[in-house]
Amino acid sequence: GNSVTQMEGPVTLSEEAFLTINCTYTATGYPSLFWYVQYPGEGLQLLLKATKADDKGSNKGFEATYRKETTSFHLEKGSVQVSDSAVYFCALKGGSSNTGKLIFGQGTTLQVKP
Amino acid sequence: DGGITQSPKYLFRKEGQNVTLSCEQNLNHDAMYWYRQDPGQGLRLIYYSQIVNDFQKGDIAEGYSVSREKKESFPLTVTSAQKNPTAFYLCASSIDFVSESNQPQHFGDGTRLSIL
Numbered sequence A: 001g002n003s004v005t006q007m008e009g010p011v012t013l014s015e016e017a018f019l020t021i022n023c024t025y026t027a028t029g030y031p032s033l034f035w036y037v038q039y040p041g042e043g044l045q046l047l048l049k050a051t052k053a054d055d056k057g058s059n060k061g062f063e064a065t066y067r068k069e070t071t072s073f074h075l076e077k078g079s080v081q082v083s084d085s086a087v088y089f090c091a092l093k094g095g096s097s098n099t100g101k102l103i104f105g106q107g108t109t110l111q112v113k114p
Numbered sequence B: 001d002g003g004i005t006q007s008p009k010y011l012f013r014k015e016g017q018n019v020t021l022s023c024e025q026n027l028n029h030d031a032m033y034w035y036r037q038d039p040g041q042g043l044r045l046i047y048y049s050q051i052v053n054d055f056q057k058g059d060i061a062e063g064y065s066v067s068r069e070k071k072e073s074f075p076l077t078v079t080s081a082q083k084n085p086t087a088f089y090l091c092a093s094s095i096d097f098v099s100e101s102n103q104p105q106h107f108g109d110g111t112r113l114s115i116l
Helices: none
Strands: A003-006 A011-014 A019-021 A023-026 A031-038 A044-050 A056-059 A062-065 A075-077 A086-094 A102-104 A108-113 B004-007 B010-013 B019-025 B031-037 B043-049 B064-066 B076-078 B087-094 B111-115
Touching: A003 A086, A003 A102, A011 A019, A019 A108, A023 A031, A023 A086, A031 A062, A044 A062, B004 B087, B010 B019, B019 B031, B019 B087, B019 B111, B043 B064
Parallel strands: A011 A108, B010 B111
Antiparallel strands: A003 A023, A019 A075, A031 A044, A031 A086, A044 A056, A056 A062, A062 A075, A086 A102, A086 A108, B004 B019, B019 B076, B031 B043, B031 B087, B064 B076, B087 B111
16 A cells, blocks of 8 residues: 655754755555644644655745655755754655545654754 | 634543544535544544545544534544543544545644543
């Protein structure tokens, strides 16, 4: 079945450092891919999405490109801030699974130090 | 502002007691979901509803029950049969449940349930 694998955390960075959080997926067909962010004590917020191969989703300085050849959707940001400290979830939907469910990765905790 | 409202934010349950978590959305979404999140872990799907008056079990439905009598409401009852109910519960909705749809799920702010 479909699955999503994220790099294990926590990821600890200094402010203004470059961020990469790896996400790879297993799915047949052409799923849609999402990144969600969860701040402490809150629900999940959609950060960005991509719906077909080579699409780049972007929002608030974060970017991720849908790479079908490597089945990856890595999250990047050029210069992180303390306020970016949160848990980040990669997720997919659709493809040949024929279900509207979201399949989530296990989440990656990001800690940004001043 | 459209969104999903979960209440209460914190809830305490005594042993052997059923409790109901509220989830209301004013986004006019057809599909609604309940997830459980344990500390340091990802989300696990409890129940989902594709449309009003319909719902299906997710991956960890035992000890939980739901209803979907109105489009905007999807309450979750944690029954006494759920032996380890302490967790963070998240409700979500989406425009539809179509696999080909690229529409995301939208989440509420969660309810934290604890056992007294």
